[in-house]
Every structure is written in structure tokens, then in C-alpha cells.
Amino acid sequence: MSSNAQKSGFGATVWDYITSVDHKKIAILYLMSGGLFFLIGGIEAMMIRIQLMKAGNDFLSAGTYNEVMTMHGTTMIFLAAMPLLLGFMNAIMPLQIGARDVAFPFLNSLGFWLFFFGGIFLNLSWFLGGAPDAGWTNYASLALASESHGIDFYALGLTISGFGTLISGINFLVTIINMRAPGMTYMRMPLFTWTTFVASALILLAFPPLTIAIFFMVFDRLFGSHFFDVAAGGNTIIWEHLFWIFGHPEVYILILPAFGIFSEIFAIFSRKRLFGYTALVFATILIGFYGFMVWAHHMFTVGLGPTANAIFALATMIIAVPTGVKIFNWLLTIWGGSVSFATPMLYAVGFIPSFVAGGVTGVMQAMAPLDYQLHDSYFIVAHFHYVIVGGVVLAIFAATHLYWPKMFGTMLSEKLGKVTFWLFFIGFHLTFFIQHFLGLMGMPRRVYTFGADQGWDLFNAISSAGAVFMALGVIIMLVNVVLTTVKNERVGNDPWGDGRTLEWAIPSPPPFYNFAQTPLVRGLDTYWIEKMEGNKEGMIYAEPLGDIHMPNNSFLPVVMSFGLFVASFGALYHPDDLPWTIPVIVLGLLITFGSMLLRSLKDDLGFHIHKEDLIKDREGVKTDGH
């Protein structure tokens, strides 16, 4: 990337990234925009903790607090955690299976731009009359009663970005099914690829119900339908069902890739094969499967009746079994290994107690009668932050350190990385552990203030103090990124020294065609096998050196996504009786469908990299391919 930048200047680099269909560049786009949204969501989190640091605080007004709280949740789930994970999936998964790109490079780019425009659209609500204020769950009765356009920004923004995620999910599934290198059987796939596979399957089946629920919301608010309008026969519980049929698998869409990242880390930094690989794979599949059977445990207090509550309680408890299997397999991977506490491993080691704590409170909430007390209290806030921060965010930070050299060719500072870890880890437990007790002491969630007479002052103050440590940790991480980029010390193929899978057998960053020759995979941890057998090249090849077919860059994904972005503005202002709204909807859809038609009618056959260029490349002469 940097050599290219020096050659062609800043504008050309930007254009290259915008039009790129290369999974590694799209990964960087995901990482940058996901990182940006993570910072925005983090600032919102800090505002929440400032408001709640003492009883009766007036830092935020009641309405503003609800907007900040809603946007914190929505941003962190949809615009930070998921895209960051999609970024790592994009960067690493094709390398792990020995593929030159994903199955649909064009759709990969489209997926990113849909997510990006959806996220921007959602965040524009801050400047255009107010952000959504009905919580990230956006329960229908409150959402319909909300007067500002915030809810419409939520609904339309998530529709656009949801399409992007769905496209990415299909893309990864097809990539893993069809594009594995010879010898890369399903049971030789690295765990991160496996979790990407299962998470993508969950995306495929979980996002449509959300899209439908949001469509109903859009139609109800903007076009006069009555899905959730109780007076006209509607029913708001439909929203809750559809939302959680999506919402629960969504949790696994986030946590499974995190499990995958940690599985890679435990093996690499214990210098040991994953203990019980088969069990880990089947546990992943089981967790994904059960993820669709348990949504109503979010609705124990809705009044579904004791039979439904009991069934969903039992189904939920069962998930603890495969999850426990994973924890013990990781522990046994460390056991008997040679453990190096580099920064990624530090995160992985910190993850185990954090996630176990989040897991056991999850089982406690699966007990329906107990959940009547815990539901919608600060206990649940503590629980899901333990699994999402203690699981997903720690995984994202760990992966940032682990894969930074592979993505950018330079190592993040270990020293600063460890400082970040300790600040963040201590701050995280300080912030959220105490919240379990706040919940048990009767504090409901989503309250913008609390009285001095409720007995919650001290614990809230402690929680807010913890958040400061987390913020400091993130700031030092940013400093680390900047310093590392400025220093730009290049690293080799396997900077951690103990890489086991294919991505560590190729240069950092890899050439844009990834593998000059498709590798032949001889077993699980194929690079480790070659290393142990003294193969200096790290791979054996399934084909002789020959021409490589690559896809062309395209600007159309940006145009398609932009069209939906435009149309959404028309839809958003439709109920305000403005004359331009219908034309704007039509214009936006014309842009989108027009560019789809263009894509369909124009042959895009890609180009070939010639054998001679590959040889030159291998000898260290840079070619660009364009």
C-alpha cells in the first residue's frame, strides 16, 4: 500500500481504495470506518458515564441521554463491532484457505459501501433534528410514539447497512465453500475460518427478520401502515419477536469470530496445536444452531406464559455446554505449551476470566423466574458488557495486534500494547463488575438519572471511574497506531515466529494476488507442518507458476450504495408533506437500479497477471498490476 502511495500520490491512493475489490484493501476500509464508529460510540459511552457518575446529574438532559444511549448501543453493535470483525474476516480468511480473493470481489466492495453509507446516514441524525431515542432494540410502541426523525434514521440507516452485512455473509459462505485450496478440507480449516463460516450462516438467516421488522417500522412511521399500531389492530410484540429472532443470533455473529480469533492466538502463542480441534468446531456449529432457538429469553417478562418461558429457559441453558467445552479446550491448549505473553496472548488470557464471568451471569438470566428480577436492570447491562466487551472487544484489540503486521507490514509497539491492555482490562472490570450489584439493588437500565435516595451513588461513581481507564487505554492504542505507522519498520512473513496457518507463509502485507501459486494443504496448521519438516518456503504448491486471473476495480458499488442513501432521504421526509420527497426516492432508486443494470449489461471479465510479472515480483521488483 505505501509503495503505491509514494508512486501515485494521495488522490490516486484514495481512488484506488474507493474502487478497490481487493479483500485486503476492503478489510482496511472496514477497519478504518469501524474504528471511527468505535470512537464515536466510545465518546457516547463516556457521556453516559459522566451523566451517571452522581445522583441527579444534569450533564445531559433526559431526551439527549436517551439519544446518546440509543446511539451508543446501535453504533457499537452495527457500526463498530460487526464491521471490525468483518474487516478481520476479509483480511485473513481468504489467506487462511489459500484463496486469491473472495468469491464475489465486486459484492465485497458493495457490502462495505452499503454498510458505510448506512452508518453515515444513521449518524447524520445528530445534525438533522435528533438521533433515535428508543434504545438499540427500538421497541415498537415507543418508537412509533417518538416524534423526531431519529427513529427513521435508525430504520433506514440499518436497512442499508443490513443489506451490506447480508451480502458479506453470502460472500464469505461461498468463498469458504468453493475457494479453498487443494487439500484444505473442512476439518483442516483454521478455527477463525470456521467461525467466520458459522457467523456468516447466522448473518444469512438472522438479518432478513430484522430487515422485515425495520420495513414494517418504516411503513408504519412513513407510509401509514398499521403493523404496530394497536388501535388499528396492530401488535407491538411482533416487533419484539422479529427483533430478537435477529438479535440473539447477532450476539453469536459477534462472539463466534471472537472465539475464532482467540483460538488462533492460543495456538500460536502456546506454540501448540489447538486441543480438541474437532470439539471446538462442533461446539461452534452447535452454538450457531442453538442461537436461533432461544430468542424469547429476551422476552421472559412480556407475558408469553409459563410453558414458553420454561422451554426457552431450558434451551438457553443448554448453550452453556458447548461454550464450556470451548473454554476448557482453550485452557488445555495452553496446558503443556510454551506460553509467550505477547500482547495478543495477553488479551486472550484476559478474555477467559472475563468471558466466564459473562457466561455464568448469562446462565443465571436463563432461569426465567430469576430473570424477572434481573431483566432490564443494570445486571443485564453488566452481563452483556461482560460478553461483548470482555469477549468481542478484547478479541478485536487482540486481532488488531495479531494481524496488524499481516495487514500493514509493521508491528504495533508491544510496550504500548501492554499498557493499553492493562488500562483497558482493569477499567473494564471496574466499570462493569459493580453494575451487577447496581442491578440487584434495584436500578433499572436506560435511566438518565437516579435519585440520591436510592442508595446507588457510590457504585455508579466507581463505574464511571472505571470508564476513564478504558478511555485512556483506547487513546494509548491510537497513539500506538500513529507511532507505528510513522516508524514503519517492515517485518517478514511470520513476525510472531510461531504462525501455524497459511496467512503466515506469505509476505506481510501479501501481494494483491495473495498466492503466486495456489498452495497444497497437507493437514491442519499447514504452515506449521511445513516449518517442522524444514520446508524453507513454508508451502508446497498445487500448481505450476502461471497467469493469474484478477477482477477489475469498480466505482459502481459506491454509486449503488449512494443511490440508496439518496432515496432514504426522500423516504425520511415523506411524511412531512414536502413536494420533493417522492422525486428524491425515485431518483435514488434509479441511481441504484441503473447502476445494477449497468453492472449486469457491461461485461466485466477482469484481467490477467502474467507469469513473467509474477517472477519479477518474486525477485523483489514491485509490479502493480494496473
Place this chain on the structure above:
Amino acid sequence: MINGLKKWRLFTLMAALIFFLAGCGREEISTLIPAGGVAQDQFNLLLLSSAVMLFVIIVVTIVYVLAITKFRRSKLGDEMIPEQVEGSAKLEFLWTAIPIVLIIIIAIPTVYQTFDLADTRTMDVEAEDGSMTNLTVNVVAKLYWWEFEYPEQGIVTAQELVVPTDQRVYFNVVSADVKHSFWIPSIGGKIDANPENTNTFYLTFDQESSELEDGVFYGKCAELCGPSHALMDFKVKTMNAEDFEQWVTAMQEEPTSPSDELAQTGEQLFTEKTCIGCHATSGVGTTGGVGPNLATFGDRNRVAGILEHNEENLKAWIQDPQQFKPGNQMPDPSSYNNGEPLTEQELDALAAYLMSLSVEQ
């Protein structure tokens, strides 16, 4: 059996002690200091599950600490290549089977309690004289306040639920606008107030609220319902059956006009300024019904559920309700007073009148 029960009690006591040391919150609102049968059952489940989970955590911690201390590379040397173990079927079986056993341990009481807490068979049972054996209260959640109707007794109150101790009280919970959730933490877990259907459940109240420091239990709305969700509090007064009967009788009587002159002026103003259009002042609720019933206003523990109960706060509230509960439905004085705020004299009179509304003397 007796022995087991004793041990169980001892365990409860020990665990309770631990929680006390960690900070248990206020007895008016903490789930950790249960004051009702339902909350007690749920607290016992909490203790049981905490014990099971503690066991899990201890096992994991032991393996974890041993693993990360024994196998450090700094101890083993940089060159050491560990044996590449594939796994162990025996171990896999072990850590599948043990969690299943643990889950069965907590699943049995879970299922039992789920059905027990939903058991409403005694709800509509009539005694020999035709009265109901159990009290039923219809709870209607409205934007930032709660209405409590006692259908058999024919009385309505708001913001303060009054219930007898030591018997099941059934609740029919519904919302008049957006979704809310009805929660009295120290008495028992919550149930949602949905706009489309009525949910029914029961609670029992084991302690008289007069023993509490603040004299009432605190109730909460637990489902985000708008800007003032955090302020949608209510209070619960519990009293023995005899006192409760007296209270019901007092509620059923027509209120008498106040004797105090200022309060009489206030009563007139209450009609003139059309307050009465929304707020009923008699327990049988013959007028109003849009806003909270004020028949027990003088007995209340708080103004608007959140402010300390004194005339000053009451006047401030009437003058500018939005300042205290953003988004609530109570109109600003200017909307019913020809665009003017109320004068200090008018406020004094209204406050005196409202404070005189009482059924407990």
C-alpha cells in the same frame, strides 16, 4: 429433611452476609433484601445459581492459574517445542457431562418456579359471602405515572399502591400508551405493561412498610418509555389486613370539604382552573381520570413520585411540570390560566387544598 432445611438456612444466612458486606442497597428497593414471597423465591434461585456458578468459576480458575504459571516460555526456554496434542475424548466427555449435571441442578427449580409464579388459579375464587378471597388490583401504566384500580372495592388511586400484607395480591397490568414494566424490586420480579394485552401475575407482601426507614417500598418502571422513564416511580404501602380494610372504607367515602380557609380557596381554584377535569379527588373516582387520582394526595410519600413531599415542591411542580418530568402530559399553567403562570397566592391555596386530601387520618 429438617436437617437439610437447616443447612439451607445456614447457607442462605452465610450468603446473605456476604452480600451485605458487598453492599446490599436500600431495603425499600433492593432485590437482595426480599420483603415478599416472590422476591424470596427469586433470591433463593439467585443464591443457588450463584453457588453453582461459583463452583464453575473455581474450577476454571484453578486450571487457568496453573496453566498460565506452569507453562511460561520464560521458564521453559525459547527453543522448546511442545508436544502437539490432538485432544482427549475422555476429557471432552468430562467437561460435557459435568456442565449438563450442573444445568439439571438449576433447571429443575427453574421450571418449577416458572409455573408456580404463573399460577393464578386462586385469582377469581369467591368466598362464601360472594366476595373474592384474594385482592385484585388493575394496574394501568401511563406516561410517567401509575394508576391502581381496585375493581371489587370500587376505588382508584394513583402513584401509591396500598396493599395488605400476608396474602396473595393479583395484578392485571396493562399500558395506556407505550410499553412500560411494573417492578417492585424488594417484593418480586417484574412484568411488562403491554399496550395490546393485559398481563396477570401475583405478589405477596410480607413486611409492613411502616417499619421501613422511608415508610414505603419503591416501585419502578423497568422498560424504556420516553424521556422521563427514569422518573416513572411509584411507592408501595403495605399494612396489615385490618388497616387495609379501614383504608378501603375511608377511600369509599365521599371526601369532605377542608375546614381550613386557604384550603377551601384552593378547592375552588381546583375547579375554576379546570384541574378537576383531569384529576379526581375522591377515592371512587367520580370525576377526572385522565391524570392521577388525588384522593390520597396528603398521605403520599412523594410529589409526582420523585420529589420530597412538601408544599414547596408541590407548587414548583404545578407551576412547571416539564422541568421535573420532561415529556409528561400535565399541562403548563399558561394553557389553562389564560396564558399566565399561577400567582403565588393561587399556588399556596392549591397546595394547601391538595395536602388536605387524605384518607388516612
Place this chain on the structure above:
Amino acid sequence: MDINKKYTPQSWPDHPETATMEGKNKFVGFWLLLAAESVTFASLFATYLALKDKGPSGMEFTAAELFELPLVFAMTMILLTSSLTSVYAMYHMKNHNFKSMQAWLMITVLLGASFLGLEIYEFYHYVHEGFGYTNSAFSSAFYTLVGTHGAHVLFGLGWFIALMVRNAKRGLNTYNAPKFFLVSLYWHFIDVVWVFIFTVVYLMGVIG
């Protein structure tokens, strides 16, 4: 893959839709997309069933009174037939008989368009009777479910026509064969969804 390569029925592969890597990917990806579409329609069906005959107090329309089976039955037959004609088109595609394929696709499009025309007439008729989109929860759910299907039909027609026009002059090759195959797969899916709509919405609606 060479787009200019000319095929004869003899050199034409047995499975032209999956003869290239791109074709294989499209084939698998499209089946996955149909899985997602199935969940989409399942959500719409569930909502429709939950809101069937639900409306404000005094609502005059119920499924039993509203729907007229003869018209819907005719629509069903037309769409089922169009599915069959698209099978013929794919049969000729596999035999590298481009002209016959185009002809059968043309018939498919005409049938699909007449289905859509009848559906528009049906909706117009209901609205004329006073059963509008904003009438009740029932009407919203009905129009959204059936209308989403209609939108799929419209998209399918556009897709058919675009492919037929675009490839009219250049005939079949392994680059466009997967495209023809996918649109026909899509058409079958639409057909299956309609069978469910006919059963769940109309038959069960009239029977009660």
C-alpha cells in the same frame, strides 16, 4: 474463460451454469440468497397470520369476505405455467439451442407480465372497494406480503428482459449461461412462494 469462444452443441458443457469458477460461485451464492429470501418471506407470513382479520373496532373487511378465488386461481395457473416454460428454456440452454431458449423465455415473460397485470387489477379492485393499504393492520400485512411477492415478480421480469436483450446478438457462452440459469432459479422460487401465498392467504382466508 474466453468470452469470444464459440460453442457448438457438441463442445457445449453438460452443466454450462457451473462450467466456470464464477458460475460455481454464483450457483452456490444464489442458493444461499434464496435461503435468506425464504426467511424473509417466513417473517412476512408469520406477521400476516398474526395480523389476519385484525383491525380497528368496526372494521368491515375480513379475509373470508374479501378474497375472490376464481381470479386468484387463474393467476396461480398462469404463474405455474410460466415456471414450466422457464424449465423448457433451460432445457434448450443446456442443449445450446439459443433461439428456442429465447422463445421460451419470451413466453415466460409474457405469462409473468399477465400475472402481474392481474395482480395489479386485483389490488385496484380491493382498493376501489375501500380496502386500502392504511385501512387496518390486516390490510397492511396483506398488501406487504403479496406486494413484496409482486415486487419480486417485477424484478424477475426486468432481469429476464435485460438478459434476453443484452445477449440477443451474441448467443450463449459460459459467461452468460449462469446468468440465465440463476434467473430461472429465481423464477421457480417466486413460484413456490406464490403457492404458499395462494394456500395461506387465499385458500385458508376464504375457508376461514
